[in-house]
Amino acid sequence: MKKQRRLPGRLLIFAALLCRLPWQWLRRRPVEEAVQRILVLHQFLLGDALMATSLLAKLRERYPAAEIILACPQGQVGLYQSRPYGITAVGWHPRDFASVRKLFTMPRFDLAFLSGENRLSFLARAIGARWIIGFADEAPAYKNWLVDEAIPYSTTPESWTDTAARLVAGPDPKPFSLVDWPLEEVSLPFFGQPYVVLHVGASSPTRYWPAGNWRELAAYVRARGLTVVWSCGPGEEQLVDEIQPAPDDATMAGSLNLLQLRALLHGARAAVCPDTGVAHLAKIAAVPQVMLFGPGSETLFGASRFFSSTPCLGVGPIWFPCRIQRDMHYRQTEWAMRCYRTVGTKEGQCRKPQCMAVVQPSMVLQALVQLLPEENNCNDQDI
Incomplete structure (x- = not known):
């Protein structure tokens, strides 16, 4: 049963790649003013995902009018209900055919950012992303084949949080503030003292x-x-x-x-x-x-x-x-x-x-x- 559930998703990506790869040589990075839709694609665990919030902040600063979609594990979607930095979060998993298919039904993305593994570039290209940006030198090398723009890690020590923002050119984003990621109203017990x-x-x-x-x-x-x-x-x-x-x-x-x-x-x-x-x-x-x-x-x-x-x-x-x-x-x-x-x-x-x-x-x-x-x-x- 597991193989039957996984195979259709892989076939969908493979078939779409066969159609798009012949046109790979025609790809060009969209001009800044023309960027309307951006995809941030990852399958991080919670900690790495939250540390990469700096990427969302920097994208919003550089592309204030763009629609930004964050495709992340389903269990993390609820955290983004208040739409930090104006992004929309959608859940997906490589083995979940329905969630992968949902990405195929979305309007085409001008830019796709891979804040983790570059193997996700195969999916980004399959769904029609015009330009794919990821970090350089992932091993094994085949994972980097479809990355259009490879950004190197820092050569000096720094936090992964600050590294994540390097995918977008320009100065650091402004520091995190709850104004940009409002708290949801939830019910909690009252402890009576600090x-x-x-x-x-x-x-x-x-x-x-x-x-x-x-x-x-x-x-x-x-x-x-x-x-x-x-x-x-x-x-x-x-x-x-x-x-x-x-x-x-x-x-x-x-x-x-x-x-x-x-x-x-x-x-x-x-x-x-x-x-x-x-x-x-x-x-x-x-x-x-x-x-x-x-x-x-x-x-x-x-x-x-x-x-x-x-x-x-x-x-x-x-x-x-x-x-x-x-x-x-x-x-x-x-x-x-x-x-x-x-x-x-x-x-x-x-x-x-x-x-x-x-x-x-x-x-x-x-x-x-x-x-x-x-x-x-x-x-x-x-x-």
Whole structure:
């Protein structure tokens, strides 16, 4: 059954390419004034998708009158209900024939931007995009064949957020503001006093922080008269159970959708998250936060020029011996140092993530104190 569902979509793209490729040599980039329709195409997970918000901002600044369509995973579409930067989000997946067919029925796009994998250029060309722009040097090389304009990564360290905006020529977009991405009205519980969100889940077990460290951090928050709100994703409830929250804590374990979680984060005095999708959701919620870095790169995924209007402090080892991967989205990046191994006992897997264990609660407390300035009347012994 799976093959029967996937095959029609592939046939549709293949058949359309056969019709369009003979005319490939005639393609020309549309003149700036003629650009009316723009497609941003990706299949990112939540974190990478939200970090690429800078691309949407820059596109709107450069093409103020253009219609911008964001084709993203279906589960992310709800976040864009308020139409940030005037874009329209549509859900799709390569294996979902109906969603691919929907892209074929749309009016032709003048420009298509691939903020992730260049293999999506085959779909962009198949649906008739006049000019396709992506990042250069993706491996393997065949993925780049249909990219009309290849933009190199930065040769110096910078956040992936700021790199994403490089697909559009010109200066950086103005920093993120909630004016450009309004919050939706959602129903949330009332906690009765200011609170701090402690999000304990992560996209990989290699990013889990030990339960005892979370307990120590929570004790500090309570001592400052703030409510502790525990958060995690669906299926991660055992992480909160292991921490054993105090009776007065609030627990939002796997019970909120993305819009509700964004609103919860926005109302917090601060948030503490591992380097995961929710940390980047906190950025578009404009909440001060501390990010915990173990296997990930703070340079790539921490603070950025685009999200500079809200504090984002990274805590974790600057260097770790097994953080040796140097690629980003299948492209070699010499200055990037990260680790994307999974937890397990097989060769090449991580038996026990030591990089997160070395992130001491005292380090996180010191960063959190900076985000709660009116709480700075504590002495050094308090932290």
